[in-house]
Amino acid sequence: MKSKIIIQLLLLLIVSSLPIYAQSGRRPITPGAEKTEDDAIVKVKTSEVLLTVTVQNQYGNLATGLSARDFIVIEDGSRQEITSFNVREAPINALLLLDASGSVFTEMKEIRSAAVKFVEQLRPDDKVAIIQFAEKVELIQNWTSNKADLKHAINWRYRPGEVTHLWDAVFLAAEEKMAQVDGRKAIIILTDCEDTESKVTKEQAYWATIKSGASVYVISKSQALATKIRTEYGGFGGRIAGTKGQADLVIDRLLAAESSMNTFAVKTGGRLYAPIKPEELALAYVQIAEELKNQYIITYTPTNEKRDGSFRALRVAVTRPGLVVNVKEGYVAPKDPTN
Numbered sequence: 001m002k003s004k005i006i007i008q009l010l011l012l013l014i015v016s017s018l019p020i021y022a023q024s025g026r027r028p029i030t031p032g033a034e035k036t037e038d039d040a041i042v043k044v045k046t047s048e049v050l051l052t053v054t055v056q057n058q059y060g061n062l063a064t065g066l067s068a069r070d071f072i073v074i075e076d077g078s079r080q081e082i083t084s085f086n087v088r089e090a091p092i093n094a095l096l097l098l099d100a101s102g103s104v105f106t107e108m109k110e111i112r113s114a115a116v117k118f119v120e121q122l123r124p125d126d127k128v129a130i131i132q133f134a135e136k137v138e139l140i141q142n143w144t145s146n147k148a149d150l151k152h153a154i155n156w157r158y159r160p161g162e163v164t165h166l167w168d169a170v171f172l173a174a175e176e177k178m179a180q181v182d183g184r185k186a187i188i189i190l191t192d193c194e195d196t197e198s199k200v201t202k203e204q205a206y207w208a209t210i211k212s213g214a215s216v217y218v219i220s221k222s223q224a225l226a227t228k229i230r231t232e233y234g235g236f237g238g239r240i241a242g243t244k245g246q247a248d249l250v251i252d253r254l255l256a257a258e259s260s261m262n263t264f265a266v267k268t269g270g271r272l273y274a275p276i277k278p279e280e281l282a283l284a285y286v287q288i289a290e291e292l293k294n295q296y297i298i299t300y301t302p303t304n305e306k307r308d309g310s311f312r313a314l315r316v317a318v319t320r321p322g323l324v325v326n327v328k329e330g331y332v333a334p335k336d337p338t339n
Helices: 002-012 102-120 147-157 166-180 202-212 222-233 244-267 278-293
Strands: 049-056 071-075 078-080 082-086 092-099 127-133 137-144 184-191 215-220 296-300 311-318 324-326 330-332
Touching (some): 049 071, 049 311, 071 082, 071 296, 092 102, 092 166, 092 278, 102 278, 127 147, 137 147, 137 166, 166 184, 166 202, 184 278, 202 244, 215 244, 215 278, 222 244, 311 324
Parallel strands (some): 092 127, 092 184
Antiparallel strands (some): 049 296, 049 324, 071 078, 071 311, 082 296, 127 137
């Protein structure tokens, strides 16, 4: 809480933003896999597990042209037989979580513009809901495919606040909103990665996310804030004398929070983006949209047929060398209510 207030005070002291030349280090993502089947809603039997798998080459671009025989799925150490494999653009259920706390309010215009760019990437069958979080967690747009409604929510209902209920927002998104949709699910969070007043813990939010089957993508403002604070107050040339020590503490706190959030995202099969400049913020949303539209979709029926609510560890490998697979670390098996 203290560091969040310090960030706000430091940012309020900034009279004008200086040009920032640091790069995010991400390359533009190439178009996704060639479609070999008609677009249709992926339907999964209750006994099946659905995996959304991202495969990248050594340059960070999406690897295309893979087939089912290129993948090996391991659950709790046992190889599983793939029952269906798709390389087509299956519909997406994406929930946008927008940080509205004081530490990001100076970039509200850029955030709105970037979120609108994500909406513009949607296809007719995709659905999006939008939640903002500050003093409270608010649903500002329920599930819809209507781009006009989504843009209206982003431009007119998304308003700045003060404190941050980050984990409360993630928990609500996973526990409640994701239960309302089936198929592919993603939670896309724009945040400085710091939580100040949530009643829910990070661990509770994580397990709710795993149970929901959603992947988490994070657009982190931590590095952008750290760069701005370092530029303005972190050196001998800073605008206000005597602020370097406090600025360094805030920067360390921001980067530690981002590292923790990155781990959270990767474990769910997502990833973290750290845009610095405004144009990189918009690009991050576009890249996430491209990845979601072009993931490999794998389903399998587990050899472990127990419906005991236990956690099942997952690993997906590809037989072709030089490729990196990103998939959630596991899932929670359904539980038979009669047991």
